[in-house]
Amino acid sequence: MLSETSTATVRATLPAVGAAIEDITERFYARLFDAHPELLRDLFNRGNQAAGTQRQALAGSIAGFATHLLEHPGTRPDAMLSRIAHKHASLGVSAAQYKVVHQHLFEAIVEVLGDAVTPEVAAAWDEVYWLMANALIALEERLYTERGYLVGGTWGDWEVVGRREETGDVASFLLRPVGGGTPQPFQGGQYVSVQVELPDGARQIRQYSLVSAPDAAVRQISVKRERGGEESPAGEVSNHLHDTVQPGRVLRVSAPFGDLVLDSALGGAERPLLLASAGIGVTPMVSLLAELVDREYGAPVAVLHADRSPAAHALRGDQAILAEKLTAGTTHYWYEEGAGDLGRVGYADLTDLELPAGTAAFICGPLPFMRSIREQLLAKGVPAADIHYEVFGPDLWLASA
Numbered sequence: 381m382l383s384e385t386s387t388a389t390v391r392a393t394l395p396a397v398g399a400a401i402e403d404i405t406e407r408f409y410a411r412l413f414d415a416h417p418e419l420l421r422d423l424f425n426r427g428n429q430a431a432g433t434q435r436q437a438l439a440g441s442i443a444g445f446a447t448h449l450l451e452h453p454g455t456r457p458d459a460m461l462s463r464i465a466h467k468h469a470s471l472g473v474s475a476a477q478y479k480v481v482h483q484h485l486f487e488a489i490v491e492v493l494g495d496a497v498t499p500e501v502a503a504a505w506d507e508v509y510w511l512m513a514n515a516l517i518a519l520e521e522r523l524y525t526e527r528g529y530l531v532g533g534t535w536g537d538w539e540v541v542g543r544r545e546e547t548g549d550v551a552s553f554l555l556r557p558v559g560g561g562t563p564q565p566f567q568g569g570q571y572v573s574v575q576v577e578l579p580d581g582a583r584q585i586r587q588y589s590l591v592s593a594p595d596a597a598v599r600q601i602s603v604k605r606e607r608g609g610e611e612s613p614a615g616e617v618s619n620h621l622h623d624t625v626q627p628g629r630v631l632r633v634s635a636p637f638g639d640l641v642l643d644s645a646l647g648g649a650e651r652p653l654l655l656a657s658a659g660i661g662v663t664p665m666v667s668l669l670a671e672l673v674d675r676e677y678g679a680p681v682a683v684l685h686a687d688r689s690p691a692a693h694a695l696r697g698d699q700a701i702l703a704e705k706l707t708a709g710t711t712h713y714w715y716e717e718g719a720g721d722l723g724r725v726g727y728a729d730l731t732d733l734e735l736p737a738g739t740a741a742f743i744c745g746p747l748p749f750m751r752s753i754r755e756q757l758l759a760k761g762v763p764a765a766d767i768h769y770e771v772f773g774p775d776l777w778l779a780s781a
């Protein structure tokens with residue numbers, strides 16, 4: 381909890397810091413990568429840096445954390461912290477790295493705000509930083525130790541033992557640990573980080589949801605080729621995987637992390653579920669469904685998916701087969717074109733969908749889709765706390781929340 385003196389100072393300076401936060405985070409990353417070029421090459425996503433989205437996400441999380449401290453003193457924004465901690469753990473982040481970030485972040489604050497950063501102001505924001513950093517460090521250490529990993533030591537070598545083209549843009553890669561052995565079961569909905577060496581020697585990392593059943597001996601990821609367009613650069617890692625990775629290749633893969641998991645929503649008891657995905661957001665839903673089937677889940681499960689067309693709908697077969705195996709599963713599909721009798725036309729529309737009382741929702745897909753589903757669920761009376769979501773890449777939902 382923020383001290384009384386710092387609370388007053390943070391309250392008085394939040395508007396100024398908030399207004400300058402994107403400038404501050406831009407200079408922060410410039411300073412950080414100047415001092416540690418290896419971080420941009422081998423840890424941070426270069427595409428997100430170039431597009432500025434990581435900066436917006438960091439700005440959003442700092443501003444969000446400070447606002448939370450002021451508005452809800454004595455509590456923590458647990459959902460936000462948990463999401464960040466899982467992502468960090470999958471990257472192997474360690475406590476020492478928070479000191480490096482602190483140094484460059486505070487230098488950037490002074491560079492942007494100048495004399496406004498009195499010792500009192502610096503001390504108050506220092507307190508905010510360390511409240512957030514220490515909360516994350518504790519969560520990350522718990523994630524490592526719970527699973528018996530050394531801090532930062534979750535990477536392993538995995539051999540690609542199969543590859544399957546799912547759609548024109550999505551390929552699945554089947555992975556088995558080098559040296560054999562059955563991997564520990566993960567939780568449906570979790571993801572792994574994958575690190576590949578690119579032609580210029582950079583070792584870039586991306587997260588991909590696990591698609592296989594949590595206890596499968598062979599793990600599967602399904603990757604959409606990010607072709608890029610006017611607003612977004614082509615995905616360096618997804619294109620590399622599509623163009624060069626065939627069976628026999630060994631990839632560096634992290635242990636599974638991610639908190640879009642059943643236990644976070646269920647609290648021990650079965651309840652009606654809604655699993656809504658769009659586009660490549662289908663991936664975590666498939667492992668969640670596999671886990672539900674495995675548990676012989678008895679409560680109603682509504683499986684919703686929206687896509688450009690049936691042909692673009694990756695893993696449609698797996699999703700349908702698993703939904704069919706559920707005791708009380710229903711499927712609802714929407715396609716922008718070519719729906720025929722395979723689904724409804726247009727974006728996902730929940731107007732006609734009857735939601736049993738007590739439904740918990742899981743959503744994953746492009747941000748506009750997730751916002752639209754969240755709005756529709758809130759309008760139908762689903763409490764915000766029962767809406768769980770996964771964001772791939774920088775959390776711009778937070779930045780704009």
Ligand SMILES: NC(=O)C1=CN([C@@H]2O[C@H](COP(=O)(O)OP(=O)(O)OC[C@H]3O[C@@H](n4cnc5c(N)ncnc54)[C@H](O)[C@@H]3O)[C@@H](O)[C@H]2O)C=CC1
Pocket residue numbers: 604606658659660661686687688689714716726727728744745746747748749752770771772773
């Ligand atoms: N959870 C996450 O953070 C995810 C992020 N993405 C990101 O989103 C981008 C696009 O993903 P794609 O699979 O190519 O999806 P996409 O662009 O093919 O869209 C899939 C479907 O989302 C729905 N949708 C799109 N805009 C909507 C809107 N404004 N309102 C309601 N529904 C809407 C439509 O039904 C559309 O067919 C990717 O670049 C990816 O990085 C994708 C999946 C998951």
